[in-house]
Amino acid sequence: MSRYNFKATEKKWQKTWEEKRCFHVEPDPKKEKYYVLEMFPYPSGRIHMGHVRNYTLGDVVSRYKKAIGFNVLHPMGWDAFGLPAENAALANNIAPAKWTAENIRTMKQQLKGMGLSYDWTREISTCDPEYYKHEQKMFLDFMDADLAYRKQSWVNWDPVEKTVLANEQVIDGKGWRSGAQIEKKRLSQWFLKISKYSEELLTDIKKLTKWPDRVRTMQENWIGRSEGLKIDFPVVSSDEKIEVFSTRPDTLFGATFCALSPTHPMSEKLALKDPEIAKFVDECNRIGTSEAAIETAEKVGILTPLEVEHPLIEGKKLPVFIANFVLMEYGTGAIFGCPAHDQRDFEFAIKYGIEIIQVVKPKSPTVLKLPLSEAYSGQGVLINSGFLDGLDIEGAKKQVAEKLIASGSAKKEINFRLRDWGVSRQRYWGCPIPVINCDDCGIVKVPESQLPVTLPEDIEFKKTSNPLVNHPNWKNVSCPNCAKPATRETDTFDTFFESSWYFARFCCPDSSKPLDLGSLKYWMPVDQYIGGIEHAVLHLLYSRFFTRALKECGHIEISEPFTGLMTQGMVCHETYQDKAGAWLFPDEVHKGPTGKWEKDDGSSVEVGRSQKMSKSKKNVVDPEKIINEYGADTARLFMLSDSPPDRDLEWTDSGVEGAWRYINKLWKMVSEPHLDINQRLESEPDIKDSVLKNTLKSIHKTINNVSKELESFHFNKAVALIRELTNELESIDPDKPDASFVYRKGIETATLLIAPMLPHLAEEMWEKLGADHLVLDTPWPSYEPALLEDHTCTIVVQINGKIRGSMELPIDLPEAEVQTIAMKIENVQKLLDNKTVQKMIFVPNKIVNFVV
RNA sequence: GCGGACGUGGCGGAACUGGUAUACGCGUUGGACUUAAAAUCCAAUGGCUUUAUAGCUAUGAGGGUUCAAGUCCCUCCGUCCGCACCA
Numbered sequence: 001m002s003r004y005n006f007k008a009t010e011k012k013w014q015k016t017w018e019e020k021r022c023f024h025v026e027p028d029p030k031k032e033k034y035y036v037l038e039m040f041p042y043p044s045g046r047i048h049m050g051h052v053r054n055y056t057l058g059d060v061v062s063r064y065k066k067a068i069g070f071n072v073l074h075p076m077g078w079d080a081f082g083l084p085a086e087n088a089a090l091a092n093n094i095a096p097a098k099w100t101a102e103n104i105r106t107m108k109q110q111l112k113g114m115g116l117s118y119d120w121t122r123e124i125s126t127c128d129p130e131y132y133k134h135e136q137k138m139f140l141d142f143m144d145a146d147l148a149y150r151k152q153s154w155v156n157w158d159p160v161e162k163t164v165l166a167n168e169q170v171i172d173g174k175g176w177r178s179g180a181q182i183e184k185k186r187l188s189q190w191f192l193k194i195s196k197y198s199e200e201l202l203t204d205i206k207k208l209t210k211w212p213d214r215v216r217t218m219q220e221n222w223i224g225r226s227e228g229l230k231i232d233f234p235v236v237s238s239d240e241k242i243e244v245f246s247t248r249p250d251t252l253f254g255a256t257f258c259a260l261s262p263t264h265p266m267s268e269k270l271a272l273k274d275p276e277i278a279k280f281v282d283e284c285n286r287i288g289t290s291e292a293a294i295e296t297a298e299k300v301g302i303l304t305p306l307e308v309e310h311p312l313i314e315g316k317k318l319p320v321f322i323a324n325f326v327l328m329e330y331g332t333g334a335i336f337g338c339p340a341h342d343q344r345d346f347e348f349a350i351k352y353g354i355e356i357i358q359v360v361k362p363k364s365p366t367v368l369k370l371p372l373s374e375a376y377s378g379q380g381v382l383i384n385s386g387f388l389d390g391l392d393i394e395g396a397k398k399q400v401a402e403k404l405i406a407s408g409s410a411k412k413e414i415n416f417r418l419r420d421w422g423v424s425r426q427r428y429w430g431c432p433i434p435v436i437n438c439d440d441c442g443i444v445k446v447p448e449s450q451l452p453v454t455l456p457e458d459i460e461f462k463k464t465s466n467p468l469v470n471h472p473n474w475k476n477v478s479c480p481n482c483a484k485p486a487t488r489e490t491d492t493f494d495t496f497f498e499s500s501w502y503f504a505r506f507c508c509p510d511s512s513k514p515l516d517l518g519s520l521k522y523w524m525p526v527d528q529y530i531g532g533i534e535h536a537v538l539h540l541l542y543s544r545f546f547t548r549a550l551k552e553c554g555h556i557e558i559s560e561p562f563t564g565l566m567t568q569g570m571v572c573h574e575t576y577q578d579k580a581g582a583w584l585f586p587d588e589v590h591k592g593p594t595g596k597w598e599k600d601d602g603s604s605v606e607v608g609r610s611q612k613m614s615k616s617k618k619n620v621v622d623p624e625k626i627i628n629e630y631g632a633d634t635a636r637l638f639m640l641s642d643s644p645p646d647r648d649l650e651w652t653d654s655g656v657e658g659a660w661r662y663i664n665k666l667w668k669m670v671s672e673p674h675l676d677i678n679q680r681l682e683s684e685p686d687i688k689d690s691v692l693k694n695t696l697k698s699i700h701k702t703i704n705n706v707s708k709e710l711e712s713f714h715f716n717k718a719v720a721l722i723r724e725l726t727n728e729l730e731s732i733d734p735d736k737p738d739a740s741f742v743y744r745k746g747i748e749t750a751t752l753l754i755a756p757m758l759p760h761l762a763e764e765m766w767e768k769l770g771a772d773h774l775v776l777d778t779p780w781p782s783y784e785p786a787l788l789e790d791h792t793c794t795i796v797v798q799i800n801g802k803i804r805g806s807m808e809l810p811i812d813l814p815e816a817e818v819q820t821i822a823m824k825i826e827n828v829q830k831l832l833d834n835k836t837v838q839k840m841i842f843v844p845n846k847i848v849n850f851v852v
Numbered sequence: 853g854c855g856g857a858c859g860u861g862g863c864g865g866a867a868c869u870g871g872u873a874u875a876c877g878c879g880u881u882g883g884a885c886u887u888a889a890a891a892u893c894c895a896a897u898g899g900c901u902u903u904a905u906a907g908c909u910a911u912g913a914g915g916g917u918u919c920a921a922g923u924c925c926c927u928c929c930g931u932c933c934g935c936a937c938c939a
Contacts, residue, residue, distance in 0.1 A: 003891085042939050083938060155937075166937040214856055218934075221855050291935050295853040325853085329936090344853085418936090425937065495939070533933060536856080570932085612932085641877070642864045646857095648932075650864060654878050662877085664891095716865070720876035727876090796872045801920040803872060827906080841919050847871050851919050 004667040006631030010760040014115055022776050023117045025073055027522035034070035035523050036062040037503055037562075039531030039539075040077045043103035044084055047110045049571040049613055049651060050532070052623045056639045057568060057715070058530045059116045063756035064710050066117070067780040073523050075506040076111065076118040078104050080127035081495045083166060085429045089461045096429040097457060100127055110624060114632045115759050122509045126498035127429075131505065133452030134514035135497060136434040140445050141553040143435075147193045150443065153422055154263070154289050157185035162464045164426040167290045184285040189424035189491070190433060194545045198223055198416040200559075201544055210564035212646065215536045222537045224417025229401055230332065231410040233258055233308035236317055242266065242308055245331030245415055249404070250396035251338040253385035254359035256349065258308050259301060259323040261333040267322045270304050277302060277322065284324045291327075299325045299348055311409050312386070312400075323348065329419050339375065346375040359385045360393065421542060423494045428459065428467045430492025438479035438486035447480050453488070466490055499539055500546035503529075503561055515555045526562045533567040533646070540565070566713055569648040573619040575608035583618040610650050621651055633758040634660045640757055641719040663761055666726065666754070670768040675734050675743040677769060687738050698728050699746050700787040706753045707780070715757070722753050744769075752781045797822045798849040804828050815842045822848045 017023065027033070038058035041051055055076075062074040078100075085096035092099075104125060111118070124131055142148040156165040160178035164185075169176045194201075202223045205216050228247035235241060242258055260267045262284035271278040280302040287297050301323035310316035318336070325344060326335055339349035340358040349356055360380040382388040387403075388396040404410035424433065432453040434446040446453055456474040459467040468474060468490040479486035501515075507523040508516035543561050550556040576584040578599060589597050589605045597605040613620045626635045637659040643649040670677065687693050702725045709718040729746040732739050748769060755762035755775045766775045790811060795818060797805040805825040809818065819840060822828060828850075835852040842848055 039939090044939090079939070164937075167935095168938045170937095218856050222935085224855095289937080292853075295935085297853090299853090422936080427937090494937070496936095499939085532939090533857085534939080535934095537934065538936065539939080609931095644865080647865090648858090652864075652878075655864070658878055661892095668892095716876085720866075723876055794872075798871085798920075801871095801918090806872065839919065841871090843871055847920085849871085849919055 004664050004761070006633065006663075006760070009764045010113075010115060010632055013760045013763045014112065016763075016774070017115075017117075017776070020774075022774070023074065023119045024121055025071060025119055027519060028071050029522070031071035032069070033073065033523055034065040034528075035073045035507075035526045036065065036528045037075070037506070037526045037530070039529070039535065040079050040499070040502060041107065042079045042082055042084070043100055043107055045103050045106065047107050047623055049621060049623055051111075052114065052635055053571055053639045053645075053649060054530060054532070054568055055111065055114065055116050056636045057566065057645050057713075058528075059114075059636075059759075060640065060710070060715060060756040061528055061530070061713070062117050063759060063776075064780075066776070067752075067756065067778070068707075069779065072117075073506070074117055074119060075122040075124075075509075076116070076120070077122075077124040077502060077506065078107075078126065079495065079499055079502070080104065080125045081430045081492075081498060083427070083429070086427060086461070089429075093461070095457065095459070097127065097455075100429075110627075113624075113627055114636070117759070122506050124502060124505055124509050126431075126495075126502065129452040129454045132431040132498070134505070135431050135493070135501070136446070136451050136453060137448060137514055138501070138550065138553070138555065139434060139493075140448065141555070142192065142549060143445060145549070145553050147196070147549050147552065148190060148423075149193065150188055150190055152186050153189045153191070154184045155187055155189075155426070156289055157183045159183055163466075167288060170288045170290075170293075173286060173288060173293070181286060182288060184287075184289060187424075187426070189422055191420040191422050192545070192549070194421045194542070195416060195418060197545055197548050198225065198418050200548065201418075201541065204544075204560060208560065208563070208565070211562075212565065212567055215533075215540070215565060215567060218536045219541055222418065222541065226415050226417075228413060228415060229404065229410045230413045231311055231336070231404060233311060233318070233336065234409075235320075236307040236309060238306075240266075242320065242334050243332040244334050244336050245413060246336060247415075248338065248341065248393075248397075249400045249410070250382065250385075250388065250391075250393050251341045251359050252310075252312055252336070252400055253382075253388065254338040254340050254357045255310065255318060255336040256339060256355040256357060257319050257321055257337040259321045259326050259335050259337055259348075260304075261326040261328040262322055262324060263328040264322075264326075264333045266306075266334075267304075270306070270322070274305070277304065280322060284322075287324065294325065294327065297324060299323065299344065299351070301348060301352060303352070311404060311407075319354070321348075321352070330417060331415055341375050341377055343375040343377070357384055359383060359388075421494075421496075421545070423497055424491040425494055426466050426490075427492055428455065428461075430495060431497065432468075433489040433491050433493060435489045436477060436479060436486045437489065438481060438484060440484060441479055441481040441486075444479055444481050444486070450480070468492075496539060496542045497546075500543045501550065503543070504547075504550070504556060515550070517557065520556055520558075524556070525558055525560055526564075528564040528566065529562040530566045530568065533569065536567065566645060568645050569643065570612045571649050571651055572610040573613050573621060573651045574610050575617050575619045577606045577608060579603060579606075583616070585618045586621060612648075613651070626656060630656060630660045631663075631760070633663055633761050637663065637719070637758055640715040642716060644716050645713055662723065663758065666750070666758075666761060666765065669726065669729070669747055670751075670765045673743070673747075675732065675740040677740065677744045677747060679740050679744055680770070685738050685741055687742070689736050689738065692732070692736060692738055692742050695728055695732060695742050695746065697787045698725060699742075699749050700783040703749060703753065703781050703783040704788055710756070718753075719757065722750055725753075726750055749781050751775065752778060793845045795822070795845065796847050797825060797828055798847060799828065799831050800851060801849060804831055811845055815844075818842065818848055822850075 036058055038054050062072050066072045080100050085100050088094060088099045089096050156170050158165050158175040158178055158180055160180040165175055170182050175182055202225055205219050226247045228245055229249040231244050232241045233244055262281045267281055271281045287293050301321040304320045304322060306320040307317045308320055310318055337345040339345045339356040341360055359382055361383045362378055362380040382391045382396045388399055434453045436444045436446060438444050456471050461467060475488050477486055477488055503526050504515050504520060504524060508519040547556060547561045548559050551559055576589045578584055589599055591597055597607050599605055638656050642655055702721055705721050706718045729743055732743050751762050751765045762775045792808055793811050795807050795809055796803055805827050807821060837850050837852055839851040
């Protein structure tokens with residue numbers, strides 16, 4: 001018998017959809033809109049399984065929403081600027097623009113082969129000057145709105161390559177190519193004032209009820225609002241003071257030292273005079289710029305000659321340290337240390353022999369064991385704290401604040417962990433920052449008439465430094481203001497800049513203005529955004545901020561870009577290593593005759609646990625290979641049927657084969673049916689047979705249940721429900737009257753329900769069923785509410801919570817009646833004999849539980 | 853280090869507001885078809901005792917609340933994601 005010819009079929013329907021422009025949409029005021037968006041890919045070369053998963057999820061949502069009547073916008077484009085293009089340029093001597101364009105061409109072909117329902121007429125590529133010119137205009141508007149500014153900031157500096165490295169290019173404090181110990185270097189850079197919206201971004205995230213809770217919590221913690229006190233510690237025999245931010249001013253009487261960040265201005269001043277301190281500060285500057293690197297580094301400090309006065313204890317002086325774990329970016333860049341009640345301070349105090357004073361006493365045990373083995377940060381009552389003694393923490397905070405504020409040595413402050421967004425990158429392959437530096441006029445904006453500032457293409461790539469810096473023709477210009485010789489800004493934007501507004505541009509890809517308000521009004525916001533959990537904070541938070549900034553500049557009228565968010569887990573695969581420990585591709589190994597994994601030459605293979613697919617571990621499967629061997633529908637079905645979208649998915653060959661088998665089964669049900677499917681459904685016959693009647697009910701229930709599962713994005717459950725239905729249809733007895741009616745009804749329903757997941761197969765089945773129009777143009781099936789209701793239910797009988805029997809009873813039977821029937825069950829009767837029922841629990845239509 | 857999640861058969865997973873744990877699929881075993889294999893179809897399938905009936909036991913580990921816990925609470929273990937210049 002012949003198998004389903006996916007190659008011809010998939011090509012046929014892809015062609016049909018394209019010719020009929022099935023996915024092209026325009027605003028239609030008569031129809032409700034739905035905007036589905038998947039995170040656009042970085043064109044790294046070829047699509048990988050993560051893309052296949054992401055875009056399959058989006059496609060199912062898009063096709064389902066279209067079927068239930070929405071005007072669906074579903075666009076795709078390219079996040080085309082970024083570091084890999086520069087790495088490729090260095091490695092293979094190919095221009096980033098050329099490399100990127102080639103990758104886009106390949107990946108677009110691959111995506112088209114998946115049968116995704118994109119409106120390709122809206123395609124955008126962020127490295128296209130037609131795209132980034134608008135971004136430059138937006139930046140100029142941000143400058144005018146006081147949302148962009150320049151300040152000194154740190155970068156990772158590779159002293160051998162003489163270039164700035166990204167955090168991922170710093171491995172264990174060393175440059176990834178040069179291996180040289182990296183240094184921190186201060187550069188003047190552009191920042192966007194995301195901090196202006198800290199409060200708003202925090203309060204508004206509570207309203208995003210269609211976002212996963214974990215993403216909302218992560219953003220809340222990232223923004224990190226904390227209320228506290230900014231306290232002055234006067235420096236002994238000096239006019240200066242150290243400002244310290246603390247959320248625990250109640251522990252002030254337990255303060256035994258102060259510590260400054262190594263990059264605190266006072267630390268730098270001290271370093272100028274003291275070579276020991278200078279050496280220490282230098283060493284701190286060797287730790288990378290990433291927070292993880294700083295926080296995991298051993299906590300070290302150095303004592304300075306400074307002392308500060310305790311603001312509450314007359315005559316008490318505290319030593320001042322410089323400590324590597326104090327961050328300049330948070331609070332004031334200085335802390336007071338209370339070792340008894342802060343674990344980091346505690347460890348620091350032990351290490352440097354600093355006094356530890358307990359000031360909070362837990363309610364129980366009443367005495368903390370001394371010496372303390374760790375800091376106590378729980379609730380309790382103040383001790384050793386003068387006028388605060390006996391108060392609880394909250395009360396003490398209030399009293400301290402009042403006293404210090406009254407004396408003028410402190411003020412209340414709300415602090416955010418969120419820092420302003422640094423958007424300058426010392427790289428070539430990014431959007432040029434449209435400003436000119438003039439010795440006389442300072443920073444001058446590039447006039448709008450001269451936009452876009454495009455990237456020069458006659459460049460030379462060297463390991464050392466940005467080609468823009470070494471390009472005199474591009475860099476040297478005359479000042480737009482005074483016409484004197486000036487230089488362009490050679491930094492380019494962070495690539496998060498492009499991805500912070502692309503979703504809005506999709507609504508009006510051809511607009512001459514950055515954004516067309518009319519189109520945006522119809523399409524925005526994105527109703528369902530889908531992408532990896534790794535973007536939970538940065539990309540999503542930047543986009544939320546950027547939308548607000550655009551609103552402030554009149555480019556958009558909404559604040560929140562994404563109403564719904566679905567985060568998808570990763571695609572994983574087993575890992576394989578040969579005897580020497582070298583990673584092997586899944587293609588290079590197979591199961592030998594004894595069931596053990598081996599290489600093609602018969603040597604044994606170590607099978608490792610399943611991990612995220614990555615090129616470095618070679619545990620990758622090329623989507624194109626799967627699509628060539630089994631077809632796009634099989635790949636899509638596998639992606640959807642096993643794991644729920646937010647969990648990691650394990651790629652297995654047997655799972656793929658299972659999906660392929662089911663596709664063939666469906667196809668056979670219409671091409672070689674054991675029942676006549678040509679009987680058209682005009683009016684429903686009155687079905688007498690109870691089995692067929694139940695099957696008909698199953699069909700209606702499946703419509704209802706699958707719709708519910710699709711609404712809540714439980715695609716794996718939707719697939720399971722459809723499989724159950726087709727299993728039931730297969731067992732229809734062809735000899736019964738009306739059997740072929742029920743069968744046809746069932747198969748039609750299954751075809752329509754599976755269509756969002758298996759669009760090619762569904763069209764083919766639909767055609768075989770004799771339809772004269774596409775599934776795409778067919779509305780979602782509807783169900784008969786009366787057929788969803790059951791007349792009987794299974795009630796479980798328990799004794800002391802253990803199941804001892806069950807019974808099939810009419811629905812909504814009263815308690816007493818159910819009880820009587822339950823007691824008559826043989827097994828129950830036996831077990832209840834000689835026992836008194838103390839209590840009976842009855843859950844209607846579910847359970848009777850006898851407690852004896 | 854900090855923040856966030858996850859953990860259910862041999863495997864991926866299902867179980868709505870605490871109420872029949874293991875739906876659906878994969879794998880395995882047995883059978884049918886075949887000269888044979890593949891494909892397909894049928895049946896069985898958490899573990900233990902048992903012919904079956906039936907019983908005991910099981911949702912990372914340990915404790916608790918409850919008539920009843922995968923679900924709620926506490927402690928611990930393991931795995932994964934993010935940490936501001938990867939995208």
